[in-house]
Amino acid sequence: MNKPDRILTDVASYRAERPLVRVNGRAYAWPKHPAVVICFDGCDPAYIDAASAAGAIPAIDRMRREGFAASALAAMPTFTNPNNVSIVCGVPPAVHGVSGNFYLDRDTGAEIMMVDATPVRAPTILAAFSQAGAKVAAVTAKDKLRRALGHGLDGIAFSAEKADEATDAENGISAIGALVGRGAPDQYSADLSLFVLDAGIRLLETRRPNLMYLSLSDYVQHKHAPDAPEATAFMRAVDERLGRMIALGACLGIVADHGMNDMAHPSGEPNVVYLGDLLDAAFGAGATRVICPITDPFVRHHGALGGFVRVHLQRTEPSSTAVLNFIRQIPGVCMAAPREEACLRFELPEDREGDIAVVARSGVALGGHARDHDISQLSGERLRSHGGLAEQVVPFILSHPLKAGRVESGAGKPLRNYDVFSVLLNDMKV
Amino acid sequence: MNKPDRILTDVASYRAERPLVRVNGRAYAWPKHPAVVICFDGCDPAYIDAASAAGAIPAIDRMRREGFAASALAAMPTFTNPNNVSIVCGVPPAVHGVSGNFYLDRDTGAEIMMVDATPVRAPTILAAFSQAGAKVAAVTAKDKLRRALGHGLDGIAFSAEKADEATDAENGISAIGALVGRGAPDQYSADLSLFVLDAGIRLLETRRPNLMYLSLSDYVQHKHAPDAPEATAFMRAVDERLGRMIALGACLGIVADHGMNDMAHPSGEPNVVYLGDLLDAAFGAGATRVICPITDPFVRHHGALGGFVRVHLQRTEPSSTAVLNFIRQIPGVCMAAPREEACLRFELPEDREGDIAVVARSGVALGGHARDHDISQLSGERLRSHGGLAEQVVPFILSHPLKAGRVESGAGKPLRNYDVFSVLLNDMKV
Known part of the structure; x- marks a missing residue:
């Protein structure tokens, strides 16, 4: 007789072996396969629609067809930092404190960068899993966000922007140029995002983390409308990389931090x-x-x-x-x-x-x-930008279908982008 | 030795005796004292503020000081029926289906009154408690709402509007004029609401229900701004009756179905x-x-x-x-x-x-x-009316304080008016 206690074929027994990881009042199951959450910065649903119509995103189309696809609400205000922090903490800004890039200290009148001032007030899901023994990696476009998200993370955390400066001591990894095959990209380029995804692919191939967070840049979406050739080309390049990750056995969860809207008059003058x-x-x-x-x-x-x-x-x-x-x-x-x-x-x-x-x-x-x-x-x-209610609806796409009865419509709470770790780890049928 | 199994001094032992009542995915503890939820129709927070400043609402002021007071969000759209049904079901319109007074059937083009067409899609908390053996009463201003809320309720359910027509068979009670001391009020009057409250007081005195729901009318708020003498007089009259109920040993939870805003130009012309x-x-x-x-x-x-x-x-x-x-x-x-x-x-x-x-x-x-x-x-x-986001913030006031740690700010979900039964029954320190 084989050792039956080692045959982990169902989630219940798997969970019995690995206790749930609890963070900020929510519980997360241990990933059975590499679980990758992608914050697709500025990916308004219109970019998915346009790229899909153009036949440019077969991997995302397949996820939407065979996995799970819904709309979700981003955290308000619909800016990058509040939403990235909400996603990695699994809770809204009221809990973690990052409600914008900076705020006015009412006592002193000083303008204070939120992610510089103090550590984020809440622990991240990434930190909690790393401390529970999981292999965790986080790759961001910009280094400021990496510093905020990497707090307490005992693993790999670096940015595309500062990839060339990563050290084992600070980032849990070095020689990223050699890993990815090219040096740090221009921070004002589409490649800033693609570098993040390429790094994620290489980490899957070489380190196979249990949990990985990849946060892109909205450089392309700020410059180009969904039907622009530059947007389509970018969506195609992202999609190819998502397909690679799925082929490598990863379970993907994709959300955006915010949508993106044209804010100019017909004349072109900013409105x-x-x-x-x-x-x-x-x-x-x-x-x-x-x-x-x-x-x-x-x-x-x-x-x-x-x-x-x-x-x-x-x-x-x-x-x-x-x-x-x-x-x-x-x-x-x-x-x-x-x-x-x-x-x-x-x-x-x-x-x-x-x-x-x-x-x-x-x-x-x-x-x-x-x-x-x-x-x-x-x-x-x-001018194309975000921040209001009009940019709050974002895609929520998973590579695999959900277990029956999960994330039902009307469960009393709208689906939020910061539910993505919970749904990916707890509700996906894998 | 006294019978220790009958000494119910704490919630844990009390709950062990009476199981939680489960409705629409939420669980509710059995009330230890008569629990009364009041839907204060159209009670924009501005009415509370103005009446408090005028010294007209000592009972509400005391509740706010010694019990619990917060702002909550009503269900959208901020109309009476969706919110009353949300409150008695403990869930939003997505679950119970009542998203307005009527809707357009997309297949037939017919305009269908939502609360006439079919029973509400979700069971009510009132019905569930009545079926679990609790004494339950519901009194509404208008009879249409009584019919919707009374579905499945094995107890008392009548409206002020049709108080004179109540029968034991249909309403679980009759001779309401004799009970309250006056006949059914004019449906276009402040007394429509006061009659509901007076009936509630008399029910507390004579039947002592475990659970009671009292739903008022916004007749006064549609006609009068918060600082109008008519509004102050109405607030004073309501407040006196709330004080009476607390004196009778009831635990009160007060929410509104929606706020109320002036929608007229300075000239007086409706905007x-x-x-x-x-x-x-x-x-x-x-x-x-x-x-x-x-x-x-x-x-x-x-x-x-x-x-x-x-x-x-x-x-x-x-x-x-x-x-x-x-x-x-x-x-x-x-x-x-x-x-x-x-x-x-x-x-x-x-x-x-x-x-x-x-x-x-x-x-x-x-x-x-x-x-x-x-x-x-x-x-x-x-013109004073409601329906939009501007009327979504409503008062949420309890007669008693909360247990430590309940309804904390930033728990990941804003407080909703339809949480009132849950907070009243589960989280109040009594």
């Missing part, structure tokens, strides 16, 4: 509400301060313009109600909510929220003062 | 986007059909105008995208979402959703064709 200028004109300079939490040192393709800003009241007058009522009348604004409502509605941390959160209408960007936004960075291209 | 007229002008009469799901036979105070409508495409042209883009450009529109997005975002049932769901901006009402809305019903008063 921007400069809220700081409007508030100054209405209430006087210095009465309010507008924070654009999309702002980061890597803004060439959006001029720090997006669909969500925060307004801080700097004086006791005007009242919050007066400012709210003023903002709500501005064409181009979809919603203005006081802090408590914004935090309730969007699951945001109160200590990092403005007095008023403002969401743009679809197709409109919000800014502070016109003088502070360098739209010459757009080089004459149409 | 309405007649979407049907705009769509006809753009795409031709008959190309689209606008359904105002606030419409019901009881419309005198809002002219069937609210913050949410559904658009059904009647032909293959124009495309959904063309209509979406057109609607998104209309001033006064906050958001237009195709069916799949609307159902994901708002947890709505797909079979009863339009092709496009349209949400108004704060302060704006949406209608179909101007000719179909009789704003003379407003009798010269300012």
Whole structure:
């Protein structure tokens, strides 16, 4: 008789051997096969639709046909950092604290980069699995995000941007150029994302991690509409790499951090509400301060313009109600909510929220003062950006089907992009 | 020695005696004291704030101080029936199917009243407790809602509107005029709500139900702003009755089905986007059909105008995208979402959703064709209504504090009004 206690043919017995990994109030089953979550930065569902119609994404089409495909909601605001952190923590910004690229410290008036200031407030799923003994790897496009996501991760974590500088001590790996076959790409290029995926493929081939997180860049989507040849070519290049990973035996879960919308007038002029200028004109300079939490040192393709800003009241007058009522009348604004409502509605941390959160209408960007936004960075291209409710719907695609009864519609909670680790590890039929 | 097995001093032993009641995937503990949920129809948080400032609501103020008070999100669209049904089912419209007062059957083109057509698709918490042996009572303002909520309820269920017609066979009670001390009130009166509360008090005094649901009318809030003397008087009258119930030993949970906003221009003219007229002008009469799901036979105070409508495409042209883009450009529109997005975002049932769901901006009402809305019903008063995101934040107030660690902020899901039975029965420290 063979050793029956070693025959792990079903999840129950497998789970009995490997306890669930618990993080931030959720439990995750140990992956039976290499489990890869891809944050497809800026992948509005329209890019999938257009590329599929063009026949450019056979691997994704097959995942959608034979695996699982749904729409999910990203975390608000629909920016990169809040969503990447939400995905790797499995919880919204209210729990982990990263609700934008930076925030205004209400006590000091200082603008503080959120992922620089302190470690993310919640542990990541990646860190928890690594500490439970799993082989874990995280590869991001930008190094800032790698530093945030890599916290507590006892494994491999590096960025495409700084691939050439990776060291065993800092990144758990070195000589990435030799591994991937080329050096670190230009951070303003489609190759920044493809390098992340190529690195993931090589890690699957050489290290076979139990769990891997690959986070791309939205450089292409900021520059090109879904039906542009450049977008199709990029989708095709991504798709080829996803197919390679599945062929290597990985289970894939793909989500986006946010969608992407055109925010320009028919003339090509950016369609921007400069809220700081409007508030100054209405209430006087210095009465309010507008924070654009999309702002980061890597803004060439959006001029720090997006669909969500925060307004801080700097004086006791005007009242919050007066400012709210003023903002709500501005064409181009979809919603203005006081802090408590914004935090309730969007699951945001109160200590990092403005007095008023403002969401743009679809197709409109919000800014502070016109003088502070360098739209010459757009080089004459149409403004495409994200941040509001209009960019909240994202794809949620798995390589394998779900177990019966999982992720049913109407279970009382909409599917979120940050559910992807849970669904991939707990609900997939493999 | 006394019989120790009968000494029920803590929840654990009490629960061991009475198993949890499970409904729609949630579990509810048996109430130790009469548990009363009040749906305070149209009670925008502004009514609480204004009445509190006026010193008119000492009982609610005490609940907020010594019990529990938070903001919660109502179900979308923020209408009465979807929210009342969500509250008594503990789940959103995607599960129970009631996503408005009526819907357009896409196959037949017929407009069907949702709560008349078929029983609600999900069982209610009230029915489940009654079938588990609890004494349950439900009193609503309007009889239509009583019929929907009373389904499967083996107990008392009647409306203020038809109180004089209640029979033991149909309502589990009769002679309500004698019980309450007066006959059925005018359905267009503040007393419609006060009658519901007075009936609740008398039921507590005479029948002491384990579980009771009291659903008021928003007649006053549609007519009067929070700082109007009529609103203050109404809040005071409601508050007195809430105090009586607490004095009778009840545990109270108060939520609203929706908030309420002024939707008139400064001149007093209603601020309405007649979407049907705009769509006809753009795409031709008959190309689209606008359904105002606030419409019901009881419309005198809002002219069937609210913050949410559904658009059904009647032909293959124009495309959904063309209509979406057109609607998104209309001033006064906050958001237009195709069916799949609307159902994901708002947890709505797909079979009863339009092709496009349209949400108004704060302060704006949406209608179909101007000719179909009789704003003379407003009798010269300012239009006040609800239905959109701007009316989604509602009070969530309990008479007693919560156990440590319950309903913490940022638990990964915003507090919803339809969580009130769960929090009242499971999380309150009594």
